[in-house]
Amino acid sequence: MALNATIRIVATLILAKLMIYFGSKVIERLFAAKPSKYFNDSRIQTLRGLLKSILRYVIYFVTIMSIVEVFVPNAARTILAGAGIVGLAVGFGAQNLVRDVITGFFILLEDQFRVGEYVTLAGVTGTVEEMGLRVTRIRENGGQLHIIPNGLITQVANYNRGAMLAQVEVGISYEENVDRVTAVLKAMCQEFAAAYADDLVEGPEVLGVVRFGESDVVIRLNCKTKPMRQWAIERQLRKMVKETLDREGIEIPYPKRVLISTGGVDGA
Numbered sequence: 001m002a003l004n005a006t007i008r009i010v011a012t013l014i015l016a017k018l019m020i021y022f023g024s025k026v027i028e029r030l031f032a033a034k035p036s037k038y039f040n041d042s043r044i045q046t047l048r049g050l051l052k053s054i055l056r057y058v059i060y061f062v063t064i065m066s067i068v069e070v071f072v073p074n075a076a077r078t079i080l081a082g083a084g085i086v087g088l089a090v091g092f093g094a095q096n097l098v099r100d101v102i103t104g105f106f107i108l109l110e111d112q113f114r115v116g117e118y119v120t121l122a123g124v125t126g127t128v129e130e131m132g133l134r135v136t137r138i139r140e141n142g143g144q145l146h147i148i149p150n151g152l153i154t155q156v157a158n159y160n161r162g163a164m165l166a167q168v169e170v171g172i173s174y175e176e177n178v179d180r181v182t183a184v185l186k187a188m189c190q191e192f193a194a195a196y197a198d199d200l201v202e203g204p205e206v207l208g209v210v211r212f213g214e215s216d217v218v219i220r221l222n223c224k225t226k227p228m229r230q231w232a233i234e235r236q237l238r239k240m241v242k243e244t245l246d247r248e249g250i251e252i253p254y255p256k257r258v259l260i261s262t263g264g265v266d267g268a
Helices: 002-032 041-071 075-091 095-110 178-195 230-247
Strands: 118-121 124-131 135-139 145-149 156-158 164-172 200-212 217-225
Touching: 002 041, 041 124, 095 124, 095 135, 118 135, 124 145, 164 178, 164 200, 164 230, 178 200, 178 217, 178 230, 217 230
Parallel strands: none
Antiparallel strands: 118 124, 118 156, 124 135, 135 145, 164 217, 200 217
16 A cells, blocks of 8 residues: 555656646747747747746646545545635635735736846846746846745836936036037037937937036936937947047046145244
């Protein structure tokens, strides 16, 4: 009897592993055959990961119940008949699991984010690597991988939906003519727009003076870019601003320290 039970348990585990393996292969082929006009790459990756997650959890549940049946015949029917699926989940303290799963379905249904998108959720900012039935995996720029239960995702900031704002501020000396500097920067913006047209949605434009610093007058420029291009555009815009101001002889001030000598030491 013990030998038969051991063989049945081993066979169940092997079967579960094979089902997960071949089921994952079927899901891969299913989405590989989808025309791109129905699903873009990020959507396909999101759905693929979610279906694999569902497959694993279903097989895990069936496998556990099958192993319990080896020791307690008709245990699954007895438990489910006596308590019901919801009652069983609550009885095992799985309220958080149910919340995570339901939230995961709503995230997918509402298309809040997809695999490959840059987001901030649950206080973490990074790229979505995988969206599962229960958890979402986020990779930070520094390489850290965060595994976040879907139930903790109450607010999402998605940086891949719509145009993004790139903003640059430059300080000029108080002695400079603000109107002349503004005219120079406007001409530069036209050159920049032509050079980076593929990444820009709108602008750049000179907003004008935004504040007075200790040693400079601060002028702001901004533009709208395609998703995830805002940081690269900011870097290139700063570079061109510096080169333009240097060429035009416009001073970009920096902190200076003046030392005043009171003369020689007494008695010298």
